[in-house]
Amino acid sequence: xxxxxxxxxxxxxxxxxxxxxxxxxxxxxxxxxxxxxxxxxxxxxxxxxxxxxxxxxxxxxxxxxxxxxxxxxxxxxxxxxxxxxxxxxxxxxxxxxxxxxxxxxxxxxxxxxxxxxxxxxxxxxxxxxxxxxxxxxxxxxxxxxxxxxxxxxxxxxxxxxxxxxxxxxxxxxxxxxxxxxxxxxxxxxxxxxxxxxxxxxxxxxxxxxxxxxxxxxxxxxxxxxxxxxxxxxxxxxxxxxxxxxxxxxxxxxxxxxxxxxxxxxxxxxxxxxxxxxxxxxxxxxxxxxxxxxxxxxxxxxxxxxxxxxxxxxxxxxxxxxxxxxxxxxxxxxxxxxxxxxxxxxxxxxxxxxxxxxxxxxxxxxxxxxxxxxxxxxxxxxxxxxxxxxxxxxxxxxxxxxxxxxxxxxxxxxxxxxxxxxxxxxxxx
Numbered sequence: 001x002x003x004x005x006x007x008x009x010x011x012x013x014x015x016x017x018x019x020x021x022x023x024x025x026x027x028x029x030x031x032x033x034x035x036x037x038x039x040x041x042x043x044x045x046x047x048x049x050x051x052x053x054x055x056x057x058x059x060x061x062x063x064x065x066x067x068x069x070x071x072x073x074x075x076x077x078x079x080x081x082x083x084x085x086x087x088x089x090x091x092x093x094x095x096x097x098x099x100x101x102x103x104x105x106x107x108x109x110x111x112x113x114x115x116x117x118x119x120x121x122x123x124x125x126x127x128x129x130x131x132x133x134x135x136x137x138x139x140x141x142x143x144x145x146x147x148x149x150x151x152x153x154x155x156x157x158x159x160x161x162x163x164x165x166x167x168x169x170x171x172x173x174x175x176x177x178x179x180x181x182x183x184x185x186x187x188x189x190x191x192x193x194x195x196x197x198x199x200x201x202x203x204x205x206x207x208x209x210x211x212x213x214x215x216x217x218x219x220x221x222x223x224x225x226x227x228x229x230x231x232x233x234x235x236x237x238x239x240x241x242x243x244x245x246x247x248x249x250x251x252x253x254x255x256x257x258x259x260x261x262x263x264x265x266x267x268x269x270x271x272x273x274x275x276x277x278x279x280x281x282x283x284x285x286x287x288x289x290x291x292x293x294x295x296x297x298x299x300x301x302x303x304x305x306x307x308x309x310x311x312x313x314x315x316x317x318x319x320x321x322x323x324x325x326x327x328x329x330x331x332x333x334x335x336x337x338x339x340x341x342x343x344x345x346x347x348x349x350x351x352x353x354x355x356x357x358x359x360x361x362x363x364x365x366x367x368x369x370x371x372x373x374x375x376x377x378x379x380x381x382x383x384x385x386x387x388x389x390x391x392x393x394x395x396x397x398x399x400x401x402x403x404x405x406x407x408x409x410x411x412x413x414x415x416x417x418x419x420x421x422x423x424x425x426x427x428x
Contacts (some may be wrong), residue, residue: 016165018334050110050132057073058121058130059078061083063126065083070090085126107123118131141373171203172199175191175203176208177246186218188212188214190211238254281407283319283321286321288317288350289350291309291317292328295328296308310350312352315327315357317357320408327404328401330398331361334398335363335422338422340364344398346360347360348361358425362421362423362425364421377401379396380396405428409428411427
């Protein structure tokens with residue numbers, strides 16, 4: 001992800017940039033105000049003070065000029081001095097270009113030339129020129145150190161701010177992770193955090209919502225399980241009574257309906273058994289390649305409706321063959337039901353990547369609408385909302401398949417396009 005995309009999608013980065021921008025604006029504004037009030041506003045006062053100071057130095061030097069005293073003042077206060085009268089023509093050092101003695105009738109002249117401030121005092125008997133360096137090397141070095149110190153301070157503040165904001169926004173990351181876990185069906189995931197601010201309230205509300213959802217789903221599953229158990233006895237009695245009916249269309253219709261209800265009840269009970277500590281998997285080592293080849297051969301008895309592709313001759317896998325057979329039978333039946341295998345057979349491919357077994361089941365049928373894809377593994381969910389027998393079952397097959405595969409520590413994903421087909425990818 002590029003930096004611009006990170007800034008657009010990260011609240012944390014936006015807060016950092018806002019703080020940095022505010023820091024720069026405050027710094028520029030402070031510097032501007034300082035320059036205005038500390039320099040511009042007091043410039044007249046500074047000039048007056050420098051003129052008074054220069055007049056004091058001129059009195060110290062005297063008239064006629066005492067060059068020894070002028071040398072001492074120049075050395076002590078780092079001032080360049082130039083003197084001129086009837087008998088003395090002296091200067092402390094070679095002056096910079098642009099400074100000169102004048103014969104103006106104005107007694108005091110002052111101003112700035114480059115990095116130097118000068119005051120010229122004119123008497124009838126002589127001239128005094130004082131030059132003050134306003135940008136000495138020491139001051140420049142001090143200014144550089146001040147700049148470096150300011151940058152270092154700013155970096156320290158930003159670093160502290162980074163960790164402070166990261167700590168403050170940590171609940172958002174935890175909440176994002178929890179939402180992902182919840183969407184994957186992990187209803188036991190909770191966020192452990194002890195915060196008493198708005199984020200803490202949000203986390204507690206999320207935990208309460210997750211607990212409530214888990215309870216509601218448990219109540220739903222329990223209701224389905226209870227109904228399934230209660231249906232077994234009436235179904236048995238109906239089957240017995242059916243044997244006393246005369247053969248005919250009515251009897252055959254009732255028999256088909258009973259078979260469908262029994263199959264639905266069995267799948268509901270099987271799904272519940274997978275969640276039970278007493279109905280877990282009965283694992284054994286199988287050759288997964290041979291297992292899949294035999295499972296597919298059942299559907300190719302009269303013609304090839306499923307093409308099997310693999311380069312692995314032996315893939316050993318710990319599994320419950322009976323449960324695994326149920327899961328893949330549902331997938332094979334879906335591939336055959338919703339595609340025209342006479343035109344293009346469905347394909348099953350097995351590959352092994354290190355310790356991962358990858359199974360791909362591809363059909364070339366009508367496909368599934370994009371808005372239905374996230375829900376196809378939900379119990380009783382059907383793409384066809386009319387729930388007609390001619391267009392499908394009752395929406396438990398893929399739900400049970402997913403539960404069996406996850407019980408084997410595997411994952412299942414689906415990708416589908418309208419009129420192009422559906423691809424199931426299973427990884428163990």
